[in-house]
Amino acid sequence: MLKDITIGQYFPGDSVIHRMDPRFKIVCTLLLIVTLFAGNSLWTLVIGGVFVLLVQILSRIPGKLLWKSLRPILPILLFTAVLNLLFVGDDEVLWEWQFIKLTMGGLQMSVFMIVRIILLIVGSSLLTYTTSPILLTDAIESLMSPLKGIKFPVHEMAMMMSIALRFIPTLIEETDKIMSAQKARGATLDSGKVMERIRALIPILVPLFVSAFRRAEELATAMECRCYRGGEGRTRLRQLKAGARDYIGFAVSFLFMAGAVTVNILSK
Amino acid sequence: MAEMIEAQHLVYRYPPEIGADGKPGAPNPPTLRDVSLTIRKGSFTAVLGHNGSGKSTFAKHINAILLPEEGTMRVDGMDTADESCLFAIRQKAGMVFQNPDNQIVATIVEEDVAFAPENLGVEPKEIRRRVDEALKAVGMYEYRNHAPSQLSGGQKQRVAIAGVIAMQPDCIVLDEPTAMLDPKGRQEVMETIRRLNREQGITIVLITHYMEEAAEADRVVVIDSGEVVMDDTPPKVFSQVEKMKALGLDVPQVTELAWELNQAGFAVSPEIITEEECLAALRALLSRASCAE
Numbered sequence: 001m002l003k004d005i006t007i008g009q010y011f012p013g014d015s016v017i018h019r020m021d022p023r024f025k026i027v028c029t030l031l032l033i034v035t036l037f038a039g040n041s042l043w044t045l046v047i048g049g050v051f052v053l054l055v056q057i058l059s060r061i062p063g064k065l066l067w068k069s070l071r072p073i074l075p076i077l078l079f080t081a082v083l084n085l086l087f088v089g090d091d092e093v094l095w096e097w098q099f100i101k102l103t104m105g106g107l108q109m110s111v112f113m114i115v116r117i118i119l120l121i122v123g124s125s126l127l128t129y130t131t132s133p134i135l136l137t138d139a140i141e142s143l144m145s146p147l148k149g150i151k152f153p154v155h156e157m158a159m160m161m162s163i164a165l166r167f168i169p170t171l172i173e174e175t176d177k178i179m180s181a182q183k184a185r186g187a188t189l190d191s192g193k194v195m196e197r198i199r200a201l202i203p204i205l206v207p208l209f210v211s212a213f214r215r216a217e218e219l220a221t222a223m224e225c226r227c228y229r230g231g232e233g234r235t236r237l238r239q240l241k242a243g244a245r246d247y248i249g250f251a252v253s254f255l256f257m258a259g260a261v262t263v264n265i266l267s268k
Numbered sequence: 269m270a271e272m273i274e275a276q277h278l279v280y281r282y283p284p285e286i287g288a289d290g291k292p293g294a295p296n297p298p299t300l301r302d303v304s305l306t307i308r309k310g311s312f313t314a315v316l317g318h319n320g321s322g323k324s325t326f327a328k329h330i331n332a333i334l335l336p337e338e339g340t341m342r343v344d345g346m347d348t349a350d351e352s353c354l355f356a357i358r359q360k361a362g363m364v365f366q367n368p369d370n371q372i373v374a375t376i377v378e379e380d381v382a383f384a385p386e387n388l389g390v391e392p393k394e395i396r397r398r399v400d401e402a403l404k405a406v407g408m409y410e411y412r413n414h415a416p417s418q419l420s421g422g423q424k425q426r427v428a429i430a431g432v433i434a435m436q437p438d439c440i441v442l443d444e445p446t447a448m449l450d451p452k453g454r455q456e457v458m459e460t461i462r463r464l465n466r467e468q469g470i471t472i473v474l475i476t477h478y479m480e481e482a483a484e485a486d487r488v489v490v491i492d493s494g495e496v497v498m499d500d501t502p503p504k505v506f507s508q509v510e511k512m513k514a515l516g517l518d519v520p521q522v523t524e525l526a527w528e529l530n531q532a533g534f535a536v537s538p539e540i541i542t543e544e545e546c547l548a549a550l551r552a553l554l555s556r557a558s559c560a561e
Contacts, residue, residue, distance in 0.1 A: 133375060134379060162374065163373065165375050166374060166375045169415070170369050173417075218365065218367060218370035219370050219371065221365075222365055222371035222373075223383075224333070225331055225333065225358055225362065225363040225432075226358075226373075226383055226431060226432070226435065227359055227388055228383070228387045229355070229387065233389045234386055234389060235389050235390055235392060236386055237378070237379065237386060237392060237395045237396060237399065238379075238392075239392050
């Protein structure tokens with residue numbers, strides 16, 4: 001039951017986007033996010049939309065998958081739309097009932113916000129769908145390496161992320177086992193009032209935590225046995241190497257975003 | 269220098285538990301009382317003992333996870349108490365633990381095997397070569413791009429062994445590597461260990477409580493209450509059935525059968541540890557019996 005959870009949502013493939021250097025992909029995604037937030041004209045969204053669509057076509061990620069990533073945030077989208085519709089207003093009143101007043105400005109604003117959020121989610125989903133969690137961690141470590149100068153534990157953080165990713169399936173399996181064990185002893189986990197259900201989680205979480213600590217200790221010993229001594233002097237099996245493709249990809253994204261910003265400024 | 273491991277009069281006790289008042293409690297009795305043991309290069313030694321006998325504690329001394337209170341432990345001539353040798357010792361004597369899940373670090377098999385050489389600062393090209401070689405040595409090369417969670421217990425344990433081989437150690441210490449595996453997984457792991465010992469000449473120290481596994485070694489060391497009580501070839505150790513039982517240990521079923529027959533007055537040597545030997549001995553016994561008629 002719990003095994004269906006997928007984290008990282010990597011969708012293996014061999015497209016241009018998949019093969020792009022993960023560091024460049026992260027930077028391009030950040031560029032997209034900044035542009036979408038900074039822009040407030042319709043044209044910014046159009047250009048951003050074309051960009052996202054282009055990436056989607058190139059990556060050959062099925063639209064259905066992207067829809068799946070959007071579904072959980074539908075309530076938020078709806079909520080944002082309603083709020084904007086009600087509280088943003090100008091003089092052009094479309095419809096009025098008692099204290100509720102719908103205006104052209106509000107309508108525009110809510111459509112604008114919805115499109116912006118959709119593009120944000122789809123854009124960042126495309127990053128995680130086309131990049132394996134390991135590469136993503138490596139890229140984050142590499143991008144954040146300048147922070148080592150201010151004694152920020154970059155390597156340790158990346159190591160923690162990758163160990164967390166490694167142990168998600170193990171701990172999920174363990175949770176399943178503990179739940180079965182507690183059910184076998186008569187625990188009711190999936191019925192009753194909310195408070196009862198929350199209380200029923202305690203006998204699951206306590207053993208889970210205890211075993212997680214035990215695992216952590218054993219893992220630490222095993223890592224030491226394999227000569228782990230932090231990031232100092234460590235080499236990597238997979239080197240991140242930027243090639244021509246990555247620079248071209250970055251240049252294209254940069255042009256798109258620069259175009260969007262220019263249009264945004266000009267349209268004011 | 270032909271000695272891989274030289275333990276001399278090892279004494280170790282675990283530090284006392286910290287009580288509720290934040291002060292350490294009464295000192296623990298020593299887990300290792302006086303262990304002296306030398307293990308030759310290229311040998312295959314099994315260490316037996318019931319739970320709490322100190323066999324795992326001994327294993328942890330080989331890798332400098334624990335340091336002896338008294339006595340010295342030398343690995344390939346290096347003293348484990350010498351901190352400057354720590355990583356050289358750990359690279360020389362790799363260690364595999366009981367639970368494969370708790371020793372695999374990465375989300376992809378080959379990344380995990382690469383972990384140790386990465387730590388040692390090996391060149392990426394050389395890492396690639398070592399990873400491929402190690403995975404082939406344990407027969408897991410086809411699974412190099414799998415996630416560990418997709419593998420069976422025996423496969424995971426073989427990946428863990430590959431992760432140690434990638435350090436190019438001279439010695440591998442395995443602390444009950446098959447305790448959590450099903451019979452098929454146990455067989456896979458034992459075959460791998462035997463092959464590494466025979467083909468690559470890697471010294472094997474196998475801590476176990478399966479007598480059938482210990483019977484495959486060249487030498488069996490029995491540890492009880494922190495002391496070495498028996499140390500000989502498997503047939504010599506297992507044929508002392510009464511002594512083994514007194515120590516709370518079993519002997520392989522075939523040895524027990526041969527011993528019982530021997531005790532009942534039949535001309536069967538109790539120094540039998542494999543099914544083939546047992547079969548041959550029984551055949552000889554039966555044919556002699558039919559000749560006598």
